[in-house]
Structure formats: C-alpha cells, structure tokens
Amino acid sequence: MSKDKLTEYRSKRDTAASGEPAGRRGKKDGGDLFVVQRHDASTLHFDFRLEVGGVLVSWSVPKGPSLDPRDKRLAVRTEDHPVDYAGFEGRIGEGYGKGTVVVWDTGTYRNLTGVSSDEPVAMAKAVEDGHLTVWLDGEKLSGAFSLTRTGTGRQEKWILVKKDDDGADRRAKPARTKPESVLSGHVNEDFE
Template sequence: MTRRFVVQRHRARRLHYDFRLEVAGALASWAVPKGPTLDPKVRRAAFHVEDHQLGHADFEGVLPAGQYGAGDVIVWDNGTWEPRDRDDPAASLAAGELHFDVYGEKLRGRFVLIRTRPATDEWLLLHKRDEYAVDGWDPEEHPRSVLSGRTNEELPH
C-alpha cells in the first residue's frame, strides 16, 4: 500500500510546518513550529492537530484572513511513507509511538513520532541516525515549494 506524506510550510499567526501522513483515508497532521530536520540530534516539538482530507495534500496558496489557518502555504515537501514497527499506523499512533520511513524530495529516511505525555496532543518528531542523517540540517535553508518552486513570500497575495 502506498501512503502519501506532505509537509506544508505555513505562515499563519506564526510560521510552522504542517507535517501530514496519510493514515486510514485522511491526513493525520502535526504542527511542527521549527520544521522537520534530518539532524538526528534534534528533537522537534510537534502538536497533533485535526486530520485533513487527502485533497489538502496538494494545497498551495493563501488562506484568507478570518479563515482557520489564515496565511500563506506552500508544499515544502511530499512523497510516500511506510510504517516500520507494524502495518497498522493508526494503532501505533493511538499507542503514542510511530516509527516510519519517508521518501520525499527533501526528507528521507527513518523518523519517529512519540507522544510526550499520555492523553495530550504534544509529540516529538525526530530523525534517526541513518544514511540520510545530516548534522545541522535546517529546513529554513530549503525554502522552496516542491510543486511550484516558489517561496511563501513569492505567492500571489
């Protein structure tokens, strides 16, 4: 089964990256304030937010003021992913820990999402040390959309 993932760079009230994994017919989603990284020494805070419809994976544009998530959005990365620990990612997420591999244009390799406290929406996103690990890798050094080649600043407002 091919599962999609997408990371959208979203300048709303605050800049964050929306990290989304296709799970059970929807995009399970986390807001990652500092963005995902390939640096295995870095642990990123990730906040589980509402699931999104699969069609949202290709959204790039400006959400108008007054609308939920108002601000500009680019598709910062996308590709496919697969679970590593078991073939039921929904059960892994419910248990609070998901190990998975991503195959994107910017992100590649083994990642882990871990809930930091039971019954909360607070998680950590980290990249394991593997052949794709890059010490000091910063998502802000890679600002362009994988769909349009534009930055958030270059979107028509």
C-alpha cells in the same frame, strides 16, 4: 470519536472563503502519502502529515523537521485533513489558519512501527498508541523518522526525531535554507 474523521477540519473552516479543499477522504485502508507544508500563519510552522485511514493525520512542527538525529522537534497534533489537502498551495483567507501555504516536501512513506517484532503495528494503532516510526522517501526528507506522544490534553504534544541512518545530516538545515515548494518552486511570500 466521530465516524467522519474530517468533522473537526470542516467545523473550523469556511472553505469557500479560505480557498482550502472542502475535504475528500481517500481509501479507508489508506495510502502511503506524506506531505510537509510550510504554513506562514500567525507564526511560521511546518505541517507534517501522513495518510492514514483515508485522511492526513497531522502535526504542527514549529521549527520544522530536522535531518539531525540529535534534534528533538516539538510536534503538536492537529485535526485530520482531507487527502486532497496534500497538494494545496496558496493563501488561506480570513479565519482559521489565515496565511500562506506551500508544499515544502512530499513523497511516500513506509510504516516501520514494530517491524522488528512478530506483529507489526498498523499505522492507525500506532497513532492511537502514541508512537510510530516511518521511512520517508521525499525530496528534502529521506530515511526513518519517529513520532512519540509526550503529553495529552486539549493539544497532544509529540516529539519528532530523525533516526541516525543514511538520510541523516547533522549540518543540513533544510527548514531554514530551503523554503521553496517541491511542487511549484514558490515560496510563501509569493502568495501574499
């Protein structure tokens, strides 16, 4: 793997044309930011991102996160994104990812991976190992969520699942009923 975790991100974009952030890394030891962006590109999907090791480790979730613990959501691992991407909203111009983006949810997370054992697992190691659990404190998402890798290859496939806790709600469908940005109140169509 390249020492620069943003090499793949930069290679796929002409940020001058797309309007996306050029790519600032955060602190190497990482922060605790999470963001979910609603991205209306060739297909509508949600980009689930966790700040790990100075970048936003990212998954594309076609149906969006669910608050129902019975739902298993496909999450396809994508390239790491720069930390300053977390606040990006607007229209991505021609090229890779063309479409509109809003910040559907954001907040902080806590690593719960291996917390019950003698040696908690660091986030970077959890991603590498293919299983992590985090507690999200967002406006639309709260409580524990797990991501588990189910397949490798050109695109790693993972499953995103809400844990059955106080943040669980089997009736709520926020990915369908709450399309607006938590930062600006905009919806994707506002940027078309």
